[in-house]
Amino acid sequence: MNLNLPTTPHPDPVSTTPPPPPTPDRVSIPGPLPANQRTTHAQLDGPGCIQHIWVVLTRPERLPFASRKAIIRIYFDDEPVPYVEAPVGDFFGVMHGLGWYPIDTHYLSAKAWIGYNCYFPMPFARSARIEFEAGPEGNHAYLQVDWHRYPGQTLQEPRRFCARWRREMPTQSYGEEYLMLDADGPGQLLGFVYGVRLLDDTDRWSHGGAENIYIDGEGEHPAFLRGIGGEDTFGSGYGGALHPPETHHYAAMPYYVHDDVGEARPAQRLVGYRFFEKDTLPFQQSIHMRFGCMANDICSTTYWYQEDPVRPFFTMPDWPQLLPGVVLPRGTHDLALPESGEWWLCGPFANHDGQAMAATLPPETAFNPEATYDGLHGPESSWLTEGSRQQGRDSARWHRRTAHHGFLDFNHLFRPWGRGVGKTDTGAALARCILHAPTDTEATLYLAWDDALVLRVNDDLYDLGQNYAFRSRSQPVQLRAGANTILLKLSNETGSNHGGWAFAFRAEAADGTVLTPRADGEA
Numbered sequence: 001m002n003l004n005l006p007t008t009p010h011p012d013p014v015s016t017t018p019p020p021p022p023t024p025d026r027v028s029i030p031g032p033l034p035a036n037q038r039t040t041h042a043q044l045d046g047p048g049c050i051q052h053i054w055v056v057l058t059r060p061e062r063l064p065f066a067s068r069k070a071i072i073r074i075y076f077d078d079e080p081v082p083y084v085e086a087p088v089g090d091f092f093g094v095m096h097g098l099g100w101y102p103i104d105t106h107y108l109s110a111k112a113w114i115g116y117n118c119y120f121p122m123p124f125a126r127s128a129r130i131e132f133e134a135g136p137e138g139n140h141a142y143l144q145v146d147w148h149r150y151p152g153q154t155l156q157e158p159r160r161f162c163a164r165w166r167r168e169m170p171t172q173s174y175g176e177e178y179l180m181l182d183a184d185g186p187g188q189l190l191g192f193v194y195g196v197r198l199l200d201d202t203d204r205w206s207h208g209g210a211e212n213i214y215i216d217g218e219g220e221h222p223a224f225l226r227g228i229g230g231e232d233t234f235g236s237g238y239g240g241a242l243h244p245p246e247t248h249h250y251a252a253m254p255y256y257v258h259d260d261v262g263e264a265r266p267a268q269r270l271v272g273y274r275f276f277e278k279d280t281l282p283f284q285q286s287i288h289m290r291f292g293c294m295a296n297d298i299c300s301t302t303y304w305y306q307e308d309p310v311r312p313f314f315t316m317p318d319w320p321q322l323l324p325g326v327v328l329p330r331g332t333h334d335l336a337l338p339e340s341g342e343w344w345l346c347g348p349f350a351n352h353d354g355q356a357m358a359a360t361l362p363p364e365t366a367f368n369p370e371a372t373y374d375g376l377h378g379p380e381s382s383w384l385t386e387g388s389r390q391q392g393r394d395s396a397r398w399h400r401r402t403a404h405h406g407f408l409d410f411n412h413l414f415r416p417w418g419r420g421v422g423k424t425d426t427g428a429a430l431a432r433c434i435l436h437a438p439t440d441t442e443a444t445l446y447l448a449w450d451d452a453l454v455l456r457v458n459d460d461l462y463d464l465g466q467n468y469a470f471r472s473r474s475q476p477v478q479l480r481a482g483a484n485t486i487l488l489k490l491s492n493e494t495g496s497n498h499g500g501w502a503f504a505f506r507a508e509a510a511d512g513t514v515l516t517p518r519a520d521g522e523a
Helices: 230-234 352-358 386-390
Strands: 023-033 038-045 048-056 070-076 084-087 108-111 115-118 122-124 127-134 139-149 160-168 178-184 187-197 211-215 223-226 251-259 267-275 281-283 286-291 297-306 342-350 372-374 395-402 407-409 427-437 441-457 460-479 482-492 502-509
Touching: 023 038, 023 127, 038 048, 038 139, 048 127, 070 122, 070 160, 122 127, 122 160, 127 139, 160 178, 178 187, 178 297, 187 230, 187 286, 211 281, 211 407, 211 502, 230 251, 230 267, 281 286, 286 297, 342 352, 352 427, 352 441, 352 482, 427 441, 427 502, 460 502, 482 502
Parallel strands: 084 160
Antiparallel strands: 023 139, 038 127, 048 115, 048 122, 048 139, 070 084, 070 127, 108 115, 160 297, 178 286, 187 267, 187 281, 187 297, 211 223, 211 286, 251 267, 342 395, 342 427, 372 395, 407 502, 427 482, 441 460, 441 482, 441 502
């Protein structure tokens, strides 16, 4: 792992004397978890580093869904917000309220019966506290924590381990992707566990898409990582319908069954995990991650490290909504995310033979948020399927949209509705915002994208060319005092990221002031 997390604190870089070895320590506590109560089961004095946690809960035949009926929270350095918050089973990679299935990785291990282990290094400078909360039926926990103490030393590692669980049911088909993480840098994404209970029979669960990771959108070199099919994320192939359960070091699907739900077809229940140890994913300013989906019951636990105190993006719902099969719509327990301005997005336009990029489209010359436009779709267009028509994607129209960490993704609004692996089509779309400048000034626009991009700043036109992969570029522009219209036109091909249709944007005045995009304002 590229985390600089040694078993002892960092030595003085000019000293030739190594630091003293750590002092091993252990907490071993069995006991009941009283109903509707929070109880502290381990209080560790720093500096130190948790090396291993083992937990056993009530067996599922005695308490159905026992692994979802207790929550683990871990606090570091007296911070009031827990760095770890998840149902106990889900934190250890056992999803859907199940008792167990075999997991054998460098970080997680699950054994019969409800024997949960994790090996994430969890450093802390002053203190660590492990807390359990049981639901209305109570529970029982055996806990063992193996950790290192560093008496008389100072911990130099600034990053803290974080883990957050989220659930949504039902998710959207061919629309908003399932949110897994939103965090502030600097830090490093370690991995995630992802669970699906099939409800939607429109297409395979895996054809909803895979992970989409947006990194440092307001930084110098933004990155956008996009997968293909859902099973591909976990190192598998042709796993959208049938897959043998298996467990491996960094990626696998350890749970994959077909349940008889009384319908003509069985319903898949599955869990996959992915850890980024060899292919590390650091971030400096921010990270945002989603997973493509159909309208299913989805849950996840994401693991990462960051330097600043953790910022939650989801709050724990009431106990019934933790359980599989219970409705939990998007937004009901989601917290507000950091915003970086608002835009109007217009599309989709078909772009076969480059027609939309070569032409001056009507919404480029006159802005009317109530208007609809000819999307230039030929008879074979994916935006003319019955599902796309029902969603209004057979015509182009304006949508108001908030940017997060500088990123906007057209696929969240304009993805074609149709069967296939992460369905996409050759298209183009517009993004419009207003930048307000206090005086006439030169400014620099920092953009990152793939495929072809045309930029308009008031009456000035810039053809920024085509990027085969997601790459960044700065463009000096002249702004006038007051409101300035920014208009981007971005094409979409299959390209090197399977039809990724996103861009990152940041604007700076000559004095370094960041100019926030606004959806409204006279230009």
